[in-house]
Amino acid sequence: MSLDEMAADWRGAADSVFDEVVTLRRAIHADPEIGLQCPRTSARIKAALAGLPLEFREGTSTTGFVAILRGGGIDRTGGNGRTVLLRGDMDALPMQEETGLDFASGVPGAMHACGHDSHTAMLVGAAKALCARRDVLPGTVVFMFQPGEEGHHGARFMIEDGLLADPAPDAAFALHISPNHASGVVTTRTGTVMASADTLHARIVGRGGHAAMPQGGLDPIPVACEIVTALQVYIGRQVSVSDPAVLSITKITAGTAHNVIPGEATLLGTLRTLSEATRVQCHAAFVRIVENIAAAHGAVGEAWIDTGYPVTVNDVRAAVLMRESAVEQLGEDGFEPMIHPIMGAEDFSYVLQAVPGAFAFIGAAPVGSDPATNPPLHNTRMTIDEAVMAKGVALHCAVATRFLERGFEAG
Ligand SMILES: [Zn+2]
Ligand SMILES: [Zn+2]
Structure with a gap:
């Protein structure tokens, strides 16, 4: 044959x-x-x-x-x-x-x-x-x-x-x-043909206190919210639309009661990119934004990434x-x-x-x-x-x- x-x-x-x-x-x-x-x-x-x-x-x-x-x-x-x-x-x-x-x-x-x-x-x-x-x-x-x-x-x-x-x-x-x-x-x-997929983690460490007197603590919740917004601004303004990325914060955890400012907040999310160059760029930006927005408010921001598939x-x-x-x-x-x-x-x-x-x-x-x-x-x-x-x-x-x-x- x-x-x-x-x-x-x-x-x-x-x-x-x-x-x-x-x-x-x-x-x-x-x-x-x-x-x-x-x-x-x-x-x-x-x-x-x-x-x-x-x-x-x-x-x-x-x-x-x-x-x-x-x-x-x-x-x-x-x-x-x-x-x-x-x-x-x-x-x-x-x-x-x-x-x-x-x-x-x-x-x-x-x-x-x-x-x-x-x-x-x-x-x-x-x-x-x-x-x-x-x-x-x-x-x-x-x-x-x-x-x-x-x-x-x-x-x-x-x-x-x-x-x-x-x-x-x-x-x-x-x-x-x-x-x-x-x-x-x-x-x-x-x-x-398919994207990279990485898992994003962040922790914002402030200081807990009484919700009626927030100046006595350091509230991590508005800091976490600002980080989420800044990440979307980053994706929209710093990532090329012709080599796009998706960044979704899918879980925010903080707090226990209506009258207690929690000591910390955590974020969880996913990053998808279509090129290694954009992936590397977004990894660096994620860490930079978490650390520096937290620092701007006197809190401590920690960011880490579980690397998934390329x-x-x-x-x-x-x-x-x-x-x-x-x-x-x-x-x-x-x-x-x-x-x-x-x-x-x-x-x-x-x-x-x-x-x-x-x-x-x-x-x-x-x-x-x-x-x-x-x-x-x-x-x-x-x-x-x-x-x-x-x-x-x-x-x-x-x-x-x-x-x-x-x-x-x-x-
Ligand atoms: Zn499958
Ligand atoms: Zn499959």
Whole structure:
């Protein structure tokens, strides 16, 4: 089978593994695990991959692993030197499922509400389909099965464990389902595709006292309010509208009674940016504004930041390759350009800091539903059209083989 014939038949290859993909997805959905340790999910994936010509590597920080497939074919230059990484995340969220599905979560307080069950199942399907064509596969595929995406930095831990070092991928790709896009429609963009996400903390320390005689204390509440306002002025006046940021103070805590001035106030919030430069600028401004407005009133302001995920940035060439593969496999209607980045965050960003690649969404709105009003990701009633997983498998295979065959050269 030639490479062109192979590309033409990825949909057929995906259909032949579809039943197994659905079975695996449902098994994972019914038994969700949260965080960096997802041992039952890892065991299910390994069982599904048993007997395939794959090398397995794991680290010590998570139950994630990579499975390596070394193809025996040659690329356009007559070589076999490229390595491509495909990633599927496998962790669930701490929430109670309310879908009413036959295979709904059997674990109280845990739910696959972000579709990672389907991502893992699609990646297993792609591994099966690609292994079946191993002889003509013109390079190496690394399948990255990753826990701890939902805020636990799983991708970063796997990189720190050395799992992306040998073989080091030359390109990396990931798919994320979306119940708010028409089923089977792929969407992504060049450059920034998702935001950074950091948690902001501040404490304003004044002096408590009698509310009728505020001059006897040092009231931290108006200082905290002034800081919140100043932060919004900063975002509106010092951050470029063409490289925007969102800063939301979401929690203010102070006080115990109507007649008591509290000794301190605390602030909690989130910062989202679309570039590392703006992110760094906003970190410095947050600390500066908290410390100096507090100091201006004679109080003490302390600010600290829990660093979350970096900005997810698609390589221009990789995003083009993703689009071309989607059109090849799913038709012209199978791709929709993403106009604006999404202010959510994704830890595939760590992989894309190390390896050029692309992250894309694939629509999974259930049949007969309205994508605009479907329960979104992270909702207790989120469901997907499982049929989309066959398309996702085909797209994974097409993206991987297209890169192995020709690198980032178009056409
Ligand atoms: Zn999520
Ligand atoms: Zn997700």
